[in-house]
Amino acid sequence: MLSLLSLRARIEAGTLTPAQAIVRTRDAIAEHEPSVRAFVATDATPQVSDTGPLAGIAVGIKDIIDTAHLPTQMGSSIYAGWQPRADAPIVARLKRLGAVPLAKTTTTAFAFVDPTETRNPRAPGRTPGGSSAGSAAAVAAGMLPLALGTQTGGSVIRPAAFCGVVGVKPSFRLLPTVGVKCFSWTLDTLGLFAASAADAAHALALIAGRPEIDGTGPIPRIGLLVPEYCEAAEPDALQALDRARVMAEAAGGDIRDFALPDEFRHAFDAHATIQDFESAQALAWEYETHRDSLPPLLRGHLDTARTIEAATYDAARRVAHHARRSLRDILRDSDLDILLTVSAPGRAPEGYASTGDSRFNRLWTLMGVPCVTIPVPGEGAPLGVQIIARFGDDARALSAAKFLEKAFAKQS
Amino acid sequence: MLSLLSLRARIEAGTLTPAQAIVRTRDAIAEHEPSVRAFVATDATPQVSDTGPLAGIAVGIKDIIDTAHLPTQMGSSIYAGWQPRADAPIVARLKRLGAVPLAKTTTTAFAFVDPTETRNPRAPGRTPGGSSAGSAAAVAAGMLPLALGTQTGGSVIRPAAFCGVVGVKPSFRLLPTVGVKCFSWTLDTLGLFAASAADAAHALALIAGRPEIDGTGPIPRIGLLVPEYCEAAEPDALQALDRARVMAEAAGGDIRDFALPDEFRHAFDAHATIQDFESAQALAWEYETHRDSLPPLLRGHLDTARTIEAATYDAARRVAHHARRSLRDILRDSDLDILLTVSAPGRAPEGYASTGDSRFNRLWTLMGVPCVTIPVPGEGAPLGVQIIARFGDDARALSAAKFLEKAFAKQS
Numbered sequence: 001m002l003s004l005l006s007l008r009a010r011i012e013a014g015t016l017t018p019a020q021a022i023v024r025t026r027d028a029i030a031e032h033e034p035s036v037r038a039f040v041a042t043d044a045t046p047q048v049s050d051t052g053p054l055a056g057i058a059v060g061i062k063d064i065i066d067t068a069h070l071p072t073q074m075g076s077s078i079y080a081g082w083q084p085r086a087d088a089p090i091v092a093r094l095k096r097l098g099a100v101p102l103a104k105t106t107t108t109a110f111a112f113v114d115p116t117e118t119r120n121p122r123a124p125g126r127t128p129g130g131s132s133a134g135s136a137a138a139v140a141a142g143m144l145p146l147a148l149g150t151q152t153g154g155s156v157i158r159p160a161a162f163c164g165v166v167g168v169k170p171s172f173r174l175l176p177t178v179g180v181k182c183f184s185w186t187l188d189t190l191g192l193f194a195a196s197a198a199d200a201a202h203a204l205a206l207i208a209g210r211p212e213i214d215g216t217g218p219i220p221r222i223g224l225l226v227p228e229y230c231e232a233a234e235p236d237a238l239q240a241l242d243r244a245r246v247m248a249e250a251a252g253g254d255i256r257d258f259a260l261p262d263e264f265r266h267a268f269d270a271h272a273t274i275q276d277f278e279s280a281q282a283l284a285w286e287y288e289t290h291r292d293s294l295p296p297l298l299r300g301h302l303d304t305a306r307t308i309e310a311a312t313y314d315a316a317r318r319v320a321h322h323a324r325r326s327l328r329d330i331l332r333d334s335d336l337d338i339l340l341t342v343s344a345p346g347r348a349p350e351g352y353a354s355t356g357d358s359r360f361n362r363l364w365t366l367m368g369v370p371c372v373t374i375p376v377p378g379e380g381a382p383l384g385v386q387i388i389a390r391f392g393d394d395a396r397a398l399s400a401a402k403f404l405e406k407a408f409a410k411q412s
Numbered sequence: 413m414l415s416l417l418s419l420r421a422r423i424e425a426g427t428l429t430p431a432q433a434i435v436r437t438r439d440a441i442a443e444h445e446p447s448v449r450a451f452v453a454t455d456a457t458p459q460v461s462d463t464g465p466l467a468g469i470a471v472g473i474k475d476i477i478d479t480a481h482l483p484t485q486m487g488s489s490i491y492a493g494w495q496p497r498a499d500a501p502i503v504a505r506l507k508r509l510g511a512v513p514l515a516k517t518t519t520t521a522f523a524f525v526d527p528t529e530t531r532n533p534r535a536p537g538r539t540p541g542g543s544s545a546g547s548a549a550a551v552a553a554g555m556l557p558l559a560l561g562t563q564t565g566g567s568v569i570r571p572a573a574f575c576g577v578v579g580v581k582p583s584f585r586l587l588p589t590v591g592v593k594c595f596s597w598t599l600d601t602l603g604l605f606a607a608s609a610a611d612a613a614h615a616l617a618l619i620a621g622r623p624e625i626d627g628t629g630p631i632p633r634i635g636l637l638v639p640e641y642c643e644a645a646e647p648d649a650l651q652a653l654d655r656a657r658v659m660a661e662a663a664g665g666d667i668r669d670f671a672l673p674d675e676f677r678h679a680f681d682a683h684a685t686i687q688d689f690e691s692a693q694a695l696a697w698e699y700e701t702h703r704d705s706l707p708p709l710l711r712g713h714l715d716t717a718r719t720i721e722a723a724t725y726d727a728a729r730r731v732a733h734h735a736r737r738s739l740r741d742i743l744r745d746s747d748l749d750i751l752l753t754v755s756a757p758g759r760a761p762e763g764y765a766s767t768g769d770s771r772f773n774r775l776w777t778l779m780g781v782p783c784v785t786i787p788v789p790g791e792g793a794p795l796g797v798q799i800i801a802r803f804g805d806d807a808r809a810l811s812a813a814k815f816l817e818k819a820f821a822k823q824s
Contacts (some may be wrong), residue, residue, distance in 0.1 A: 068697060078497075085494050092696035178597060178694050182590040209722050282590050284504035286478065310621050314804070392726070 001165070001195035002028065002145040004057055005202055012058045018056030019048045022100055024216055025058040027145060030104070032141040037117045038134035042103040043069045052098020053206050058149030059094050059139045060105040062131075064181035067091055068100060074181050075107040075116065075131075078290045087178025090148060090190055090207070097206050101143070103135025111150055111183050112281060113355050114295035122164040123381035124329030126348035130355030136163040139193040145194040146203050151274060151365055152183045154344070154358025155375045156191035157386060162356060163347035164375045164382030165357070166200045166401070168192045169361075170394050172368030174208055184278040186317070187271070189367050197320075197374050197401035204398065217399030222248060223258030223334060225341040225388075229268045230359045234346030240376040240383040241342050244404065248340070251407030258339055261330075264363060267323035271362040273316035276305035320366050324391070327367050331390050338400045343373040343384035370397040374405050377412030413577065413607035414440065416469055416559040419613055419670055423468045431460045434512055437470040437556060441515070444553040449529045450546035453482045454515040464510020465618050465642040469504050472517040472550045472559030472605075474543075476593035479513060480574035481502055486593050487519040487525045487528065487543075490702045500591025502560060502602055502619070514556070517546025522695060523562055523595050525767050526707035532574040538760035539793060541571030541768030542767030542819060544605070548575040551605040558615050559605040563777055564595045566756070566770025567729060568603035569785045569798060574760035574768060576787045576794030578813070579753075580612045581773075582806050586620055598729070599683070599766030601775050609786050609813035612800030616810065629811030634660060635761050637753040637800075641677045642771045646758030652788040652795035653754050656816065660752070676775060679735035683774040685728035685820035688717035732778050736803070739779050750812045755785040755796035776800055782809040786817050787824035 002025065010016035016024075035038060040063050049055050066072050066084035068091075071081045091101050101105040106116040111131035120128040121141035128137040132149025136159035139147050151169045160167025168191050175190035182188060192207075194200040205214035224245055226238065233241075245255055280287070280302055286294065287302050294302070331339075345357050364371050369391050373384040389397035389402065414437065422428035424812050428436075445451060452475050462468050466643075478484050478496035480503075485491045518528040523543035532540040533553035540549045542563025548571035551559050561568040563581045570581025587602035594600055595678050604619075606612040615627035632651050636657055638650065645653075661667055692699070692714055697715050698706065706714070757769050776783050785796040799816065801809035 051644070068701075082497050085491060089693045089696045092700055093693070096696070096700065173597065176594075176597065176693050178594040179697075182588075185588065266437040278588070281501045281505070281588050284501045284508070287496040287503065288504055288508065289480075293517060 001139060001142045003195045004145040004199040005313045007056055007145055016056070018050055020374055021056030022046060022048050022058055022102070025102065027184060028032045029143045032121065032143050035138050035257055035344050036119050036121050036143070036145065038105055038138040038141065039103045040073060040106055043070060046100045046102055048058035048100055049098040052096070052235065053313060054094065057099045058102035058144055059099050060103050060135050061091060061101050062135050062149050063104040064111050064150065065091060065148060067104065069099070069125045071157050072104065074252070075109040078286055078292070078293050086179065093207055104148055105138055107131050108133065109298055110181060110296045110299060110356060111152060111155055111187055114297045115352050115355050120163055121347055123162065124350050125225055126224040126381055127162065127186060127351050127352055127355050129162035129348060131155040132159050133355065136160050136167070137191050138167060139195060145199065145302040148187050149191050149193055149297040151189050152187045153271070153365060154361025157361045158344050158356055158358055159344035160193055161373045161384030162382060166194050166197050167373045168200045168204055169371045170208070171366065171370045171392050172205060174305040174394060182227055182282040184282065186274050186278060191364060192206060197398065200372070201398035201402060204394065207249045212395045213398055215335060215399060217396055219252050219254065220337040220400040220403055221335060222255045223336040223339045224252055224258070225258045225339045227341055228346055229260055229264045229363060233342045233360065237344065237346045237383060240378060241340070243378065244340065244385040244408070246346040247407045247411040248404055251403070253403070253407065258327040258336065261326070263326055265388050266319050268315035268363045270319040271366040273308060273312055274366065275382055276301070277313040279310040280306040282309070284384065324367055328391065329371070329408060337389070337396050341388065343386040347381040347383055355357045360386065371383045371396050372401040374401050413551060413554045415607045416557040419468055419557055428468070428524060430462055432459060433468030434514070437514065441555045443610065444533065444555050448531050448533050448549050448553045448555070450517055450550040450553065450555065451515045452485060452518055455482060455633060458512045458514055460512055461510040464508070466615070467510035469511045469558055470514035470556055471511050471554045472515050472547050473503060473513050473562050474518040474547050475519045476523050476562065477560060478591040479505060479516065482516050484516065487521040488705070490698055490705050498591065501588045505619055517550055519543050519560055519572050519626055520545065520767060521600040521707045521710055522593060523564060524710040524713060526657040526709045527767050528763050532575055532760055535574065535760050536763050537792055539764055540572065541760060543567040543575035544571050545767070546571050548577060548579070549662055551780055553579045557611065561603050561605055561786065562592060562779040563601050563603050563773065564599045566773025567774045569783055570756050570770055571769055572605055573755035573785045573796030574794060577789060578606050578609050578612045579775065579785045581783045582616060582620070582805050583782045586749060586806060592596070592761050594694040594720040596687045596694065598686050598690060601777060609784065609810065609817040612784070613810035613814060616806065624807045625810055629808055632749040632815055633650050633666050633747060634665055634667045635748040635751045636667055636669045637672070637751045639753055639772060641672055641680045641775060643771065645754045648759045649795060650757065652790060653797055655790065656788050656797040656820070659817055659819045659823040662823055663815070665815070665819065670748065675738055676735060678731050679778060680775045682728035682731040683778040685720060685724055686732060686778070688713070689720040689725040692720070695720065704727065705754055736779055739781070740802065749801070749808050751800040753798050753800065755798040759793040782806040784809050784813040786813050789820055805809055
């Protein structure tokens with residue numbers, strides 16, 4: 001994979017120019033894209049800045065994020081050739097840091113669950129996950145050092161885990177979702193894909209303008225969470241979590257078992273109600289005027305979603321509000337720095353009919369707390385573990401991810 | 413003015429068709445628009461639905477709200493001729509209810525404070541206010557029975573008060589801001605302008621899909637708030653508030669004095685920090701690529717806004733979060749149904765150099781609570797009083813507004 005920090009180190013040492021770094025990225029794309037199919041549009045004549053802390057870094061932009069220089073097609077024929085006027089603020093920010101928004105990456109239609117054409121470079125014959133399929137696959141294939149995704153259910157953490165890369169879903173609204181096609185305004189969260197936790201922390205600190213996110217924390221106190229608020233994970237995923245525990249303990253990590261109260265089963269259910277009610281509104285124009293052009297899973301979803309009553313939605317919002325406060329209190333009283341749990345139910349499912357299951361991500365998206373997935377070393381298709389921190393404590397989530405990444409590298 | 417309920421009553425009685433109602437509206441526009449200048453685009457061949465509870469109702473759409481059939485120009489040359497692909501969900505919803513989104517109304521550039529060309533039909537020589545200038549003026553001039561605006565500081569309540577119409581800023585996110593140009597994602601709130609509180613309640617209940625908003629509540633228990641958290645209002649505004657108190661008491665209203673704790677001075681200050689920090693991000697592309705095309709007040713604002721540190725913003729968000737909880741607890745413990753206060757510092761300022769001052773609106777926008785302004789009968793340029801209810805209690809805000817509207821009509 002292409003390491004953002006390695007590229008930047010060479011650029012800062014003067015052994016690589018930003019322009020050369022972009023050429024190298026484009027060469028990697030030319031080599032791997034025919035088999036991976038991660039991109040829907042690429043800038044043939046990118047403007048490469050010589051300055052800025054991300055100069056020379058090519059970034060993939062999920063194709064529901066507005067770009068002024070490339071079409072934004074939402075993974076849907078309804079937006080075929082659609083050219084926004086403005087860059088989304090996240091894209092303007094990347095440019096300001098010197099990065100090059102080089103390509104638009106595939107997304108499931110409107111970031112729901114109808115699969116894309118993208119292949120998983122690390123697990124032949126298996127889905128790359130979704131909805132941020134192209135961003136995860138592009139980083140996994142070594143075509144890009146950094147890519148943007150969004151998560152409403154599990155659309156960053158799940159494809160990152162399936163493709164064996166690092167994925168970060170920051171605290172809700174740490175990064176602005178302005179100019180990003182909305183599915184659910186209470187849930188939609190911008191996130192990053194990178195080759196390592198250190199890369200991701202460096203990029204997120206710069207993009208968010210919060211240097212503390214790239215800091216080094218103390219050895220984290222970890223709560224090991226085997227989720228019981230929904231259907232259990234597969235043995236593969238639970239074994240990876242246990243390997244992660246053993247390696248973290250060997251590196252000096254303080255690990256205790258942690259369980260969520262039953263209240264969080266209701267919060268888990270509330271996610272679907274909130275997402276579905278809001279998606280029916282967010283995509284009202286598309287549904288009312290282009291229903292037949294929607295892909296089948298999304299069309300069926302909206303057929304049902306639009307029947308949810310406002311009172312049901314309001315009740316779900318109250319459940320979510322209460323659960324957010326409970327989680328905050330529980331974590332504060334626990335003296336834990338992070339929770340460690342599975343990133344997905346198992347390895348990427350075989351075939352391309354499904355993008356996999358987001359059930360171990362939805363609750364955390366609803367809670368708005370920062371989540372990071374990092375790969376767990378092992379044979380076969382990738383598996384990840386998920387680090388969860390308190391709302392607003394993205395710095396601790398990332399420093400814990402870096403600690404675990406180092407621990408895994410030493411022990412494996 | 414054009415009353416939505418009167419038009420609907422005639423349509424339901426069969427004495428007016430929806431198409432005739434739209435013709436009547438268009439005639440009113442032809443008569444008044446040359447002097448008011450409330451519109452930037454009008455649909456010359458509107459599709460008029462024969463069915464739906466808002467059939468025959470022409471609606472003005474503030475020109476930062478996306479429409480698939482009319483350009484959306486943000487009050488700025490940067491978006492001259494810009495044609496969005498989709499309707500914002502709020503526009504799709506209006507169409508689904510049978511309403512006709514007939515025209516785009518003037519907005520200050522990106523809904524900030526650089527004045528528009530719109531004139532105040534009820535106060536010659538005075539600003540109509542802003543940023544939703546065209547929507548307020550169009551309803552005031554009797555050109556439309558309903559119009560959409562947005563409020564980040566005081567952009568619905570202030571122009572409604574200045575133009576002598578009813579304005580509603582509902583609870584935060586009661587109406588989806590998807591497809592609405594963002595200034596501050598924590599604050600931007602969709603609202604309505606109408607000829608009466610009864611009209612506004614009827615429309616909001618339908619648009620939000622919450623029939624209880626059009627209900628009749630008991631006689632409200634009212635807390636009279638003479639604001640002390642910022643610079644005092646002018647004598648005219650305070651006298652109007654006192655007249656409102658007297659008329660409400662004569663109608664049987666239970667009115668007590670109410671004061672906010674000092675904490676809310678900090679919350680008042682937090683509004684500016686949050687708005688400014690977010691606006692610098694939301695308008696990053698416009699600032700980075702078209703700074704010279706921005707109008708002078710917005711350009712100067714963004715020059716300063718972009719220097720705010722993330723830590724300052726985070727501190728302001730914590731202040732706001734705490735104040736929202738305090739307000740909830742205070743209102744719960746008070747046994748009050750609503751607060752009654754001034755809508756603006758005074759009458760619309762003379763001249764067109766300023767859109768007026770939002771200082772009696774910003775705190776409530778930050779609190780996310782429903783606000784309604786209704787005109788207080790009297791001589792000269794219009795004055796309004798503002799009704800404030802608890803978060804999510806839009807029904808009580810509107811039923812209290814209807815009570816006061818009746819009380820004012822009886823007593824004046």
